[in-house]
Amino acid sequence: MNMTGFECVACGRRQGADFRGYVCPTCGNNLQVTYDYERVRDELDLERPFHQRRRDLFRYLPLLPISDLSLAPSLRIGATPLFRGRRLGGSIGLDDLWLKDEGLNPSASFKDRASAVAVTRAQELGAEIVAGASTGNAGSSMACMAARVGVPCVIFVPADAPPAKIAQLLIFGARVLAVRGTYDQAFDLCHEICERRGWFNRNTGYNPYTREGKKTCSFEFCEQFAWKAPDRVVVPVGDGNIISGIWKGLQELHILGLVERLPKLVCAQSEGSSAISDGIARLRREHPDASSIDWSTVRIDPVRATTVADSIAVDQPRDGLAAVRAVIESGGDAVTVADGQIMRAVREVARLSGVFVEPSCATTWACLKKMVAEGSVGTDERVLCLLTGSGLKDVAGARRVAGEPTEIEPTVESAEAALAATGETP
Ligand SMILES: Cc1ncc(COP(=O)(O)O)c(C=O)c1O
Numbered sequence: 001m002n003m004t005g006f007e008c009v010a011c012g013r014r015q016g017a018d019f020r021g022y023v024c025p026t027c028g029n030n031l032q033v034t035y036d037y038e039r040v041r042d043e044l045d046l047e048r049p050f051h052q053r054r055r056d057l058f059r060y061l062p063l064l065p066i067s068d069l070s071l072a073p074s075l076r077i078g079a080t081p082l083f084r085g086r087r088l089g090g091s092i093g094l095d096d097l098w099l100k101d102e103g104l105n106p107s108a109s110f111k112d113r114a115s116a117v118a119v120t121r122a123q124e125l126g127a128e129i130v131a132g133a134s135t136g137n138a139g140s141s142m143a144c145m146a147a148r149v150g151v152p153c154v155i156f157v158p159a160d161a162p163p164a165k166i167a168q169l170l171i172f173g174a175r176v177l178a179v180r181g182t183y184d185q186a187f188d189l190c191h192e193i194c195e196r197r198g199w200f201n202r203n204t205g206y207n208p209y210t211r212e213g214k215k216t217c218s219f220e221f222c223e224q225f226a227w228k229a230p231d232r233v234v235v236p237v238g239d240g241n242i243i244s245g246i247w248k249g250l251q252e253l254h255i256l257g258l259v260e261r262l263p264k265l266v267c268a269q270s271e272g273s274s275a276i277s278d279g280i281a282r283l284r285r286e287h288p289d290a291s292s293i294d295w296s297t298v299r300i301d302p303v304r305a306t307t308v309a310d311s312i313a314v315d316q317p318r319d320g321l322a323a324v325r326a327v328i329e330s331g332g333d334a335v336t337v338a339d340g341q342i343m344r345a346v347r348e349v350a351r352l353s354g355v356f357v358e359p360s361c362a363t364t365w366a367c368l369k370k371m372v373a374e375g376s377v378g379t380d381e382r383v384l385c386l387l388t389g390s391g392l393k394d395v396a397g398a399r400r401v402a403g404e405p406t407e408i409e410p411t412v413e414s415a416e417a418a419l420a421a422t423g424e425t426p
């Protein structure tokens with residue numbers, strides 16, 4: 001294993017690989033995993049850097065915090081398709097739009113990347129029970145991975161999470177604690193119980209290994225683009241762990257000399273859950289020169305989140321600092337849109353690209369449209385939208401679109417009625 005330890009995202013203090021805590025013992029901020037990049041570079045054949053036969057995310061083993069691959073869930077995690085969004089991009093004059101469909105992961109969301117790495121590491125560390133709080137996807141993915149490897153799993157989830165996500169938790173056999181409250185309350189409760197029971201806590205942001213799984217998406221899309229990063233990557237943001245993972249992965253590829261130029265990251269949020277975007281705007285106002293920011297003093301203020309995009313409804317982002325850093329260091333943008341725009345975007349993505357996404361991911365398209373309309377993205381730029389979860393996770397949500405019929409027309413019982421009803425079909 002090339003992992004050397006941990007580094008605090010705020011104060012920069014380091015811990016060795018044998019450190020068993022989750023956060024920085026000095027300042028309490030999140031940690032990120034460090035590697036011996038010299039050694040990784042020596043190990044890699046830069047022409048064909050990663051495992052050639054393995055297709056899942058474990059092919060990036062030299063850059064993962066894992067030593068025993070026999071403990072890894074043998075579902076196909078990652079290796080998701082990247083394809084051009086010709087009609088979708090064309091509808092707003094974008095020539096080079098790309099989509100990565102993370103809904104094709106085993107539990108139908110991006111979160112499988114994080115859970116796969118976390119559950120493998122948890123076993124290496126001797127965990128007997130794994131737990132986590134979730135808006136729905138992180139939990140259902142942890143439940144799926146835990147079922148695969150046979151480790152008991154406890155998930156804390158807001159009781160009003162979409163029914164399909166709760167169904168997944170139950171079907172995979174997790175012990176489900178439906179919390180009367182928000183995701184943030186579920187998070188804090190999970191934290192307390194894990195401390196008291198000594199369980200492995202997968203909580204997003206808090207657990208440094210989730211970012212390691214998430215970064216593999218950037219390895220994958222850079223590889224799919226023949227080691228040339230796109231100009232921009234648009235990421236739906238709640239806790240900020242996906243976007244900080246994407247940035248970490250990109251930086252690692254840069255350190256290793258596998259990609260030359262890094263993309264700008266776009267933080268896509270709902271106006272109703274905009275803590276990270278607000279933090280970015282504030283920092284940019286206070287520090288027009290980003291190099292003057294002292295990250296150890298930066299705090300991200302919470303909001304009271306209300307949005308249809310349940311996966312990115314977060315009061316206090318748990319990886320906020322690393323996410324804000326990712327956007328600012330990449331020279332990227334933070335964009336917010338209203339819930340109505342998000343729900344219209346669900347339909348546009350479906351009808352113009354053939355991918356049914358949940359509202360959080362449609363936020364990427366709604367934000368990108370806003371940027372193109374404002375002229376802050378050039379129509380010749382290569383832009384990648386991460387579609388992080390399947391629309392089948394929240395069918396009821398998808399039907400709530402203002403101004404569009406939400407029910408199918410009355411049933412047709414005869415050929416005459418069907419002919420009459422289809423007379424105007426193009
Ligand atoms: C489908 C989907 N997209 C995006 C996100 C946001 O990720 P993060 O909370 O790491 O910012 C989530 C988080 O649950 C999610 O489930």
Ligand SMILES: [Zn+2]
Binds near residue numbers: 011012024025028
């Ligand atoms: Zn610290």
